[in-house]
Amino acid sequence: MGKPPVRSNAMYYPDLVPYQYFTVPEEPLPRAVGWLEPEYAFERGPTSEEFRSKLFELCSNPVELTRGFHKCPFCPRPPFHPPEVTHHHVPGRGMVPTPEYTRAIILSMPKQVRESRDGCEHSLGNGEIRVRGADGVIYGAPTLIYHYVVAHDYLPPAAFIEAVCRWEPPQDAGAKR
Numbered sequence: 001m002g003k004p005p006v007r008s009n010a011m012y013y014p015d016l017v018p019y020q021y022f023t024v025p026e027e028p029l030p031r032a033v034g035w036l037e038p039e040y041a042f043e044r045g046p047t048s049e050e051f052r053s054k055l056f057e058l059c060s061n062p063v064e065l066t067r068g069f070h071k072c073p074f075c076p077r078p079p080f081h082p083p084e085v086t087h088h089h090v091p092g093r094g095m096v097p098t099p100e101y102t103r104a105i106i107l108s109m110p111k112q113v114r115e116s117r118d119g120c121e122h123s124l125g126n127g128e129i130r131v132r133g134a135d136g137v138i139y140g141a142p143t144l145i146y147h148y149v150v151a152h153d154y155l156p157p158a159a160f161i162e163a164v165c166r167w168e169p170p171q172d173a174g175a176k177r
Helices: 049-059 099-108 145-152 158-166 171-176
Strands: 087-090 094-097 114-117 120-123 128-132 138-142
Touching: 049 114, 049 120, 049 128, 049 145, 049 158, 094 099, 114 145, 128 158, 138 158
Parallel strands: none
Antiparallel strands: 087 094, 114 120, 128 138
């Protein structure tokens, strides 16, 4: 099987295909899980509390961090309510946006997804997780996968759920909290 192409801003990969999101290839390539986009249907269903708890912990320590973040493509955007006056004249600068208009734009921008569990809160959408299955297969998922599971009922493949449930945090993980 050949390596998939590196894709610039795309977030969608079918579940369980080998993928490469970043330009530095890994060997073996991880299997994609949870790279969702609204244009593509995905499995929905309930998941166990054990799975959700361990998935949240995995997503709280991402790998392949990015400087920006992806927003949830399934959550509605905040409404945009522009003020009546959007621009005003400033001598020497011409027409510029009013502070009220700038504030309305900022308030209507999607925010980074934040999720809480057991008193801990984490920002999601700026990295990936890796987990190894019992058969040695490495699965890679965006940290937004936790949000997709709890907010949009995404049901990942059974092999990934099993790998997450088998995962044990590193012994020194408690020191990071």
